[in-house]
Amino acid sequence: MSAEMTIDHSGSVHGCTSVVSTSGSGAPVLEVRGLKTHFFTRAGIVKAVDGVDLSVGEGEIVGLVGESGSGKSITGFSLLGLVDAPGRVVDGEIRFNGEDLRQVSASRWRALRGNDIAMIFQDPMMTLNPVLRVDTQMVEAVLAHNRVSRETARARALEVLTKVGIPSPEERLRAYPHQLSGGMRQRVAIAIALLNKPRLIIADEPTTALDVTIQGQILYEMQKLCRETGTGLIWITHDLAVVAGLADRVAVMYAGRVVETGTTEAVINHALHPYTHGLIASIPTPSTRGKPLDPIPGMTPSLLNLPEGCAFRTRCGRATDACRQAPEAVEHRLRHWARCWHAGER
Amino acid sequence: MLATIIRRLLQTLVVLLVMSALVFVGIYLVGDPVSMLASPEATDAQREAIRVSLGLDKPLWMQYFVFLGQAVQGDFGNSFLTGEPAMRLIVERMPATMELATVAMLMSVLIGVPLGIIAGLRPRAVSSRTIMTGSVLGFSLPNFWVGLMLIMLFAVQLGWLPASGRGETVSVLGVPLSVLTLDGWASLILPASTIALAKCAMIIRVTRAATREALPMDYIKFARAKGISEKRVLGVHLLKNILIPIVTIAGLEFGQVVAFAVVTETVFSWPGMGKLLIDSIINLDRPVVVAYLMLIVFFLVLLNLVVDIIYTVLDPRVRLERRT
Amino acid sequence: MTTPVSPVESVAPVQAAKVETPLRRFMVDFCASKLALLGVVLLLLTVGAAIFAPWIAPQNPFDIATLDILDSKLPPGSESGDSSMTYWLGTDGQARDVFSAILYGMRTSLMVGSISVLAAFAIGATVGLIAAYFGGRIDAFLMRAVDIQLSFPAILVALILLAILGKGVDKVIIALVVVQWAYFARAARGAALVERSKEYVEAARCMSLGWGRVLFRHVLPNCMPPLIVIATIDLAHAIALEATLSFLGVGVPVTEPSLGMLISNGFEYLLSGLYWISFFPGIALAIAIIGINLVGDHLRDVLNPHNAA
Numbered sequence: 021m022s023a024e025m026t027i028d029h030s031g032s033v034h035g036c037t038s039v040v041s042t043s044g045s046g047a048p049v050l051e052v053r054g055l056k057t058h059f060f061t062r063a064g065i066v067k068a069v070d071g072v073d074l075s076v077g078e079g080e081i082v083g084l085v086g087e088s089g090s091g092k093s094i095t096g097f098s099l100l101g102l103v104d105a106p107g108r109v110v111d112g113e114i115r116f117n118g119e120d121l122r123q124v125s126a127s128r129w130r131a132l133r134g135n136d137i138a139m140i141f142q143d144p145m146m147t148l149n150p151v152l153r154v155d156t157q158m159v160e161a162v163l164a165h166n167r168v169s170r171e172t173a174r175a176r177a178l179e180v181l182t183k184v185g186i187p188s189p190e191e192r193l194r195a196y197p198h199q200l201s202g203g204m205r206q207r208v209a210i211a212i213a214l215l216n217k218p219r220l221i222i223a224d225e226p227t228t229a230l231d232v233t234i235q236g237q238i239l240y241e242m243q244k245l246c247r248e249t250g251t252g253l254i255w256i257t258h259d260l261a262v263v264a265g266l267a268d269r270v271a272v273m274y275a276g277r278v279v280e281t282g283t284t285e286a287v288i289n290h291a292l293h294p295y296t297h298g299l300i301a302s303i304p305t306p307s308t309r310g311k312p313l314d315p316i317p318g319m320t321p322s323l324l325n326l327p328e329g330c331a332f333r334t335r336c337g338r339a340t341d342a343c344r345q346a347p348e349a350v351e352h353r354l355r356h357w358a359r360c361w362h363a364g365e366r
Numbered sequence: 367m368l369a370t371i372i373r374r375l376l377q378t379l380v381v382l383l384v385m386s387a388l389v390f391v392g393i394y395l396v397g398d399p400v401s402m403l404a405s406p407e408a409t410d411a412q413r414e415a416i417r418v419s420l421g422l423d424k425p426l427w428m429q430y431f432v433f434l435g436q437a438v439q440g441d442f443g444n445s446f447l448t449g450e451p452a453m454r455l456i457v458e459r460m461p462a463t464m465e466l467a468t469v470a471m472l473m474s475v476l477i478g479v480p481l482g483i484i485a486g487l488r489p490r491a492v493s494s495r496t497i498m499t500g501s502v503l504g505f506s507l508p509n510f511w512v513g514l515m516l517i518m519l520f521a522v523q524l525g526w527l528p529a530s531g532r533g534e535t536v537s538v539l540g541v542p543l544s545v546l547t548l549d550g551w552a553s554l555i556l557p558a559s560t561i562a563l564a565k566c567a568m569i570i571r572v573t574r575a576a577t578r579e580a581l582p583m584d585y586i587k588f589a590r591a592k593g594i595s596e597k598r599v600l601g602v603h604l605l606k607n608i609l610i611p612i613v614t615i616a617g618l619e620f621g622q623v624v625a626f627a628v629v630t631e632t633v634f635s636w637p638g639m640g641k642l643l644i645d646s647i648i649n650l651d652r653p654v655v656v657a658y659l660m661l662i663v664f665f666l667v668l669l670n671l672v673v674d675i676i677y678t679v680l681d682p683r684v685r686l687e688r689r690t
Numbered sequence: 691m692t693t694p695v696s697p698v699e700s701v702a703p704v705q706a707a708k709v710e711t712p713l714r715r716f717m718v719d720f721c722a723s724k725l726a727l728l729g730v731v732l733l734l735l736t737v738g739a740a741i742f743a744p745w746i747a748p749q750n751p752f753d754i755a756t757l758d759i760l761d762s763k764l765p766p767g768s769e770s771g772d773s774s775m776t777y778w779l780g781t782d783g784q785a786r787d788v789f790s791a792i793l794y795g796m797r798t799s800l801m802v803g804s805i806s807v808l809a810a811f812a813i814g815a816t817v818g819l820i821a822a823y824f825g826g827r828i829d830a831f832l833m834r835a836v837d838i839q840l841s842f843p844a845i846l847v848a849l850i851l852l853a854i855l856g857k858g859v860d861k862v863i864i865a866l867v868v869v870q871w872a873y874f875a876r877a878a879r880g881a882a883l884v885e886r887s888k889e890y891v892e893a894a895r896c897m898s899l900g901w902g903r904v905l906f907r908h909v910l911p912n913c914m915p916p917l918i919v920i921a922t923i924d925l926a927h928a929i930a931l932e933a934t935l936s937f938l939g940v941g942v943p944v945t946e947p948s949l950g951m952l953i954s955n956g957f958e959y960l961l962s963g964l965y966w967i968s969f970f971p972g973i974a975l976a977i978a979i980i981g982i983n984l985v986g987d988h989l990r991d992v993l994n995p996h997n998a999a
Contacts, residue, residue, distance in 0.1 A: 100591055104582075134593030141591075146584035150683055151606045160602075161592040196682045212592065381838060499725065502987060506980040508930050510937050511953055511972035518965050529961060625843030629934055633957075644938060647853045659850070666841060 047118060049220050049252040050076040050099070055112035057091075057098045066323045068094040068107065070276035073349060073357070076220060076252040081243065083263030083284070084256045085299070086273030089320055092256045093142075095273070096222045099254075100139055101129045117219065135165040138213035140223040144205035148197035154208055155193040161215050180211040185241060203234035210238070214245065220252040227262070239266050260299050264288055272296045275321060275331035278349075282356030292358035294336050330360070338362040371671065378667040385663055386437070390430050390656060433656070442660070443653035445646075452653035456639055456661055461541050462532055463631070463638030467623045469545065469554055470561035475616055478566040482573020483600065483608075489578060497570060504567025509626070513560040513633035520556060528553050530635035557634040561623055572615050576608035583607075610680050617673035621666045719992045729984025736978040740800045743793035748775045751786035751794060752945070761785040763959070766966050780966040782955055788966060791952055792974045798948040799975065802859060803929035806866035810928075811921055813867065814874025819905045819913070821875070822882030833879065839872040844931060852940040862941050866928050877920050881913035915993040922986035926979045933975055949975040 057069040069091045076082050086092045097103050099114060101121070114121040116137065124132070133139075141147040148157060155174060158181075162173035174193070181189035184207045197205055206226055213221050223242070227235040243266055246253045257263055263270055264284055271281040272293065280293040291297040298316035318335035321327055327334050333343040340362070347359045358364075424432070436443060442453040485494035521529035533550035535542035544550025580586065581604070589599045628640035635641070639658060646654040678684050720726060739746065749756055761770050761777070762785035768777050779788035821832040839847075848865045855861040885891060886909070894904045933950030935941035937957075942948045947955075949971045956967030 102587060102591060104587075130593045130595065132593070133591055139588075139591045141584060141588055143584065147588040149585040149589065149603050149607070151610070151681065152603070160594055160598065164593050164595065164598075198683050209588075502983050503980065506926065506983045507976050508933050508950075508953075508972065508979065510934055511968070511975065514953065514957065514960060514968050515972065518960055518969070522961060522963055522965070622843050625846050628845060628849065629938065632938060643849070647849065647940070655850075655853070659846070662843075662846065666843075670841070 048075045048077045049080075049117060050074065050254075051113070051115040052099070053113040055095065055098060055109065055114065057094050057103055057107055057109045059107035061106055064324045066107075067276050067326065068323055069098060070326075071359075072112070072271075072273070072276075072278045073281065074254070074271055074278065076254060078219075078252060079246055079250040080269065081246055081253045081255060081267045083267035083270045084254055084273060085258065085260050085263055085270060087258055087320060089275075089323065090273040091276040091323070092258075092273050093224050096139065096224045096254065096256055099222055100133055100137060102133075102139075131165065134161050134212075134218075135216045136218055137220045137222065138216070138218040140206075140209050140213050140221065140226045142225040143229050144202065144209045145197070145229075147209060148205060150197055152196075153193070154195055154197065154200075158193070158208075158212055158215065161212055165216050176215060177211070180214050181208070183214070183245070184208075184211045185237075186211070203230055203238070206230060206234075206238065210242070214249075214251075217249065218251060220254070221246075222254045222256070224256045225258070226255075228257070228259075235262070242266070260288075261303060272299070275326055276323060277331065277359060279332065279360065280356075280358045282353070286353065286356045290353070290356075290364075292352055292356065292363040293332075293360045294338050294362070295332050338365055370674075374667065374671050378664065381667070382660060382663055385659060386434070386656060387430065390433065390652075391426065437660070442657035445654050446651045447646075447649055447654075452651075452657040453661070455654060456642060456658055459637060459639045459642055460661075461543065462636060463624060463627050463640060465543055465545060466554065466557055466561070466630070466636060466638060467620060467627055470558040470565065470623055471616060471620050473558060473562040474565035474569050475612075477562070478569030479573050479612060481566075482570040483577050483604070485570060486574040486577025486581065487600075489574075494574075498574070501567035501570045504570075505564045507563070509560060509564055510629050510633050512563055513557065513630060516556050516560060517633070527556055532637055557630050557636055560630055560633070561627070565619055565623065568619065569612065569616065573608060573612055576611050577604065580604055580607050610677065613680060614673055614677050617669065617676065621669045624665065625662060716992060720988060723988045723991075725984050726988030729981045729988070732977050732981030733985060736796060736974070736981060737800065739793050739974075740797040743790075743797050747787075747790035747793045749787045749790040751791040757785045759785050763964055765964075766970075779970045780964075782952075782967045783959060788952075788970050791947070792949065792971050795947055795949040795952050795971060796974055796978065798859070798942060798946055799929055799932060799950070800978065802863055802866070802932050802942070802948060803925055806863045806870065806928050806932075807921055807925045809863070809867045810870035810924070811874050811917065814871035815878040815910065815913075815917060817871070818875040818878025818880075819882045819909060822879045822886055823901060823905055823909070829879075832875070836872045836875045836879075839868075840876070844869040844927075845934065848931060848935055849938075849940060852935060857940070857943050859942050859946055862932060862935065865935070866932060869931065870924055870928060873920055873924060874917065877916050878913055881916050882909055885909045885912050919986060919990045919993055922982060922989055926982040926986065929975070929982070930979055 052072060052074040055069055055072040055074075056067070059066040059068055072091075072095050074082065074084070074095075084092050084095065094103065094107070098109050099121075101124070103109060109122065112122075116132070121132075148154070155177060158177035159170060159173040162168065162176055163170070166173070177193060178189050181192060186192055186204060186207050192200065192204070192208070197208075200208065206229075210223075210226070213223075227238050230238070239262065242253065242255075245251070255263060255267060260270075267284050269282065270284050270287045271278045272287065272295065273279065274295050280287060280291070280296045282292075287296060288300060291300055295316070302313060302315050304313060316335055321331060321334065329344040329346050330336075330339075333339040336343070338360075342361045345361075347361050349357045349359050350363065351357050352363055433443065440453065441451065444450060445452050445455055448455070481497050485497040488494055517529045520527045531553055533544045533553035534547040535544045535550060536546040537543075538546070544554060586599060586603060589603045590596075594603075625640075627636075627638055628643055630636065631638045631640040632644055639661075642654065643658050645651075646658070744750070751757070758770065758772070761768075761781050762783055764777055764781045766778060766780040766788075768780065769775075770777060775787070777787050777789070779792070781787055782791065817832055817836070821829040847869050851865040851868060852861060855864065882905075890908060891904060894908050932941060932948060933953070936948050936950030937954040939954065942951055944951070952971035953968045953975070956964070956969075956971070959967050
C-alpha cells in the first residue's frame with residue numbers, strides 16, 4: 021500500500037466516517053484511562069504500558085500504532101486480563117460498557133473473553149492448537165458461552181467461516197491448522213473472534229505475517245464486518261499506512277504511552293506530536309521519490325530505563341528543558357489529543 | 367508406512383543374527399554345562415553320551431547353524447536342565463512379567479503425569495519443588511533395595527502383604543492373569559510399586575519439562591482468550607500436546623521395565639521371564655538364555671515400531687505430512 | 691613439521707584467560723541452589739568415608755581373625771562380646787560390623803563406579819569426536835553401533851557380559867564400560883558437531899595440525915560442559931548398576947564386596963526381621979547416589995540454560 025493511496029484513501033475514509041460515524045452517539049464501548057502495566061523482572065521494572073488512554077465507540081475502528089516494543093500488544097492483553105506473570109496491571113481505569121474491568125472476578129473474565137470481547141492474535145500458526153481440529157477449536161468457543169447443542173455450535177461455526185470468505189468451509193472444519201495456508205488460518209482466527217457476536221474485537225497485528233494482497237482483502241473484510249455488526253475494533257499495528265485506510269480514529273504509542281490520538285484524518289494531515297510527524301514523514305511516497313528518506317534519528321529507549329519526563333525527548337528536534345517533565349494529554353483540537361509541550365510546532 | 371515397517375523388520379533380523387551369534391559364542395566359552403548336569407560320579411563315557419545327546423560334540427560353527435535352522439522354525443532347542451523346549455519355558459512365564467510391567471507402567475503414568483503437570487504449572491511453588499525433590503529421591507534409590515525395604519515394612523513388620531510369589535490367577539483367553547483377583551493384587555502391589563517408584567519419577571520430570579515448554583505457547587493464551595474454562599485449557603489443549611512426548615518415552619521405558627524386571631523378580635521371587643533368565647545364566651542353560659535374548663530383542667524392536675506408530679497417530683502434523 | 695608460533699598458539703592462551711570469569715560465574719550460579727550444595731555435602735561425606743575407611747572403621751571386617759562368631763546377627767547398638775567395641779549398626783551373619791563393612795564397601799562401590807565412568811568417558815568421547823570430525827561413512831557406522839548399543843537395556847548387556855566373563859572386579863568394570871560408553875559417544879558427537887562448524891576449528895585445520903591435535907586440544911575442551919553433566923549423572927547410574935549386579939550375584943566377588951553385595955548378604959535375614967544388614971548399606975548407597983544426582987541435576991541446569999528451573 022503506497023502512501024499516496026493512503027493519503028487519498030484518508031480522504032474517502034473521512035467521508036465514510038462522517039456518514040456512518042456512530043461514535044459519540046452513545047456511551048463508548050470501551051473507555052481506558054491511564055492504563056499502566058508493569059513487569060516486575062529480576063533485571064528491574066519494565067514499564068511496558070505507562071499511560072494509555074483509549075476510547076472505542078460502537079462500530080468504531082481505532083488504530084493503535086507503534087513500533088515494536090512500544091507496548092501496544094501488552095495493551096491489548098491488558099484489556100483482556102491476559103497479562104502473564106511477572107507482569108500485572110498496576111494502575112488505570114478500564115470500563116467496558118460501563119463495567120469496571122479491574123474489579124472483575126476470574127469467572128467474569130472468562131464470561132467476557134471470547135464472548136463480549138474477542139482477540140485476534142498475530143501469528144495464526146501458533147495461536148491455533150496444532151493437535152486439535154479446526155471444528156473442535158471453534159465449537160468449544162461457542163460452547164464455552166452458550167448452552168447449545170454441539171450441532172448448533174457447529175452450524176454457527178460454518179456460518180461464520182462462510183462470512184469471512186473461506187471457500188468450502190465444511191472441509192476446512194475437519195482440517196488441522198497446519199493443513200491451511202497462512203491467510204486461511206488468520207481468517208479462521210477472525211471467524212473465531214466473531215463467533216459469539218462480541219461488542220469489541222482487539223486485533224493484534226493480524227495481517228503482519230501475511231502477504232500484502234491477502235492483507236488488503238482481510239482489511240477490507242474486517243472493515244465491512246464492523247460496519248455491518250456495529251462491533252468496535254481496536255487494530256494494533258506498526259504500520260501507519262494500514263491504519264490510515266482502515267480506522268476512524270488513531271492512537272499513536274511510544275515507549276508505553278499514547279502520545280497522540282484523534283481522528284485518522286486529523287492525525288495524518290495535522291500531526292501534533294513530533295513522533296507522529298516523524299512517522300508520517302518517513303513513509304516513502306511518489307512525491308518524495310529520489311530524495312533521501314527522512315527517518316527519526318536515534319533508537320527506541322529500553323523500557324527498563326526510560327528517559328525522565330517525555331520519553332521521546334532524546335530523539336526530538338523540539339526538545340527543550342520543559343520536556344524533562346512528563347507532558348500531560350492536552351486536547352488541542354476537537355477530539356484530538358497530544359502529549360507534548362511543543363505540540364503542533366514546526 | 368509399509369516400507370518403513372519392512373525396513374524395520376529387516377533391521378531386526380540383522381540385529382537378531384548378530385546378537386544370536388555373539389551370545390551363542392560367548393556362552394559357549396563360559397563353561398561346560400555337561401559338568402553341571404552329570405552327577406560327579408559319572409564316568410567319562412556317560413559324560414560323552416550326554417554331550418552327544420545335547421549336540422555339544424559338534425564344532426561350534428556347526429552347532430550355531432543347527433541352532434539357526436531350528437530357530438527359523440521356532441525351535442530354540444531344549445533346556446539343558448529340564449529338557450523342555452526353551453522357548454516354551456519362556457513363553458509360559460511371559461504373562462507374569464508382562465503383567466507386572468504393565469501394572470507398574472500404568473501406575474507410573476497415572477500418578478506421574480498429574481504430578482508433573484502440577485510441578486510444571488507453577489515451577490517455583492513449594493508443591494512443585496517438593497515434587498521435584500521427591501522425584502530425585504525416586505530415581506536415586508536403588509531399585510532392589512526399595513523392594514527389600516518394602517518387603518521389610520509391609521510383609522515382615524506389618525504382615526499386610528506377602529513377601530514373595532504371585533497371587534491367584536484367572537485365565538483370560540488362555541492367559542493366566544492375576545490382576546483380576548484380590549489375592550493377585552496383594553502380591554502384585556509391592557513389586558509393581560518398586561518398579562513404579564523410579565519410573566514415576568522419570569515421568570514426572572518429562573511431564574514437567576513438556577508442560578513448561580507448552581504453557582507459554584500462544585495457543586494456550588488464545589484458548590484462554592476465547593473464554594475456555596481453565597480445566598479445559600489444561601485438560602485438553604495442554605494435555606493433548608504434552609501427551610506426545612510422554613507417551614513416546616513411556617513406551618520406550620516399558621521395554622526397559624520388562625528387561626529390568628530381572629531384578630524385581632529376583633527380589634520378590636516373581637515367577638516371570640527375568641527370574642528364569644538369572645537362573646539359566648547361573649546354571650549355564652544356554653538354550654534358554656539365547657531364546658530369552660532373541661525374544662527380548664524382537665520385543666524391543668516391535669515396541670519401538672509400535673511407539674512410532676502411536677506417535678504418528680497422536681501428532682496430526684506428522685501423520686498428515688506423510689501423505690503429501 | 692614446524693608450526694610458526696602464531697594464531698593457534700595464541701588461541702589457547704586467549705581461551706585460558708577467558709576461563710577465569712566463566713568459572714567464577716559458574717561457581718556463583720552453582721552455589722545458588724541449596725539442594726546442589728546439599729548434594730556436595732553428601733558427596734564429600736561418602737567420598738571421605740570411602741577414602742578414610744581404613745582409619746575410621748573400628749574393625750576390618752574382611753580380616754577373619756578379628757571376627758568373633760559369637761557376635762553375629764547382633765542388632766544395632768550392641769556391645770561386642772569382649773566389650774572392645776560397639777557395633778553401632780549391628781553385625782551380619784558372619785559377625786562383621788556393619789558400619790565397617792559399609793565403609794569398605796563404599797570404597798569398592800565408588801571405585802568401581804568412578805573407574806568405569808572415566809574409562810567410558812575416554813572411549814566414548816573419542817569415538818564421538820572422531821565420528822563428528824570425519825563425518826560420512828565413519829560417522830554413520832559408528833553411530834549405528836552406538837544406536838544399537840543404546841537400544842539394549844543396560845542390565846541385560848551387563849548380565850550377559852558378566853555371564854561370559856565371570857566374576858571379578860575388573861570384569862565388572864569392563865561390563866560397566868561397555869554399557870556406558872555409548873552415552874558419551876553420542877553426547878560428544880553432538881557437541882563436536884556444533885563446534886566443528888566454528889571458526890577456530892577451521893583455523894586449526896588451516897594450520898595443518900593433525901586431526902588428533904585439533905580434536906583433543908581444541909575441540910574437546912569446548913565440548914566439556916555437556917560431557918561433564920553426563921559423566922556425573924552416569925556415575926550415579928554406574929554405581930547403582932554395579933550394586934544391582936552384585937546383588938544378583940554376578941558382580942564383585944565376596945572377597946571385595948561392594949554395598950550391593952552387602953545388601954544381598956542381608957537379603958536372607960530379612961524375613962527373620964534382621965533388617966539392619968540390608969538396610970544400612972542401602973542407606974549409604976542411597977546417600978551416595980542422591981548426592982551425585984543432586985549435584986548432576988544442578989550442574990545440568992547451570993551449564994545448559996535451556997533447562998533452567
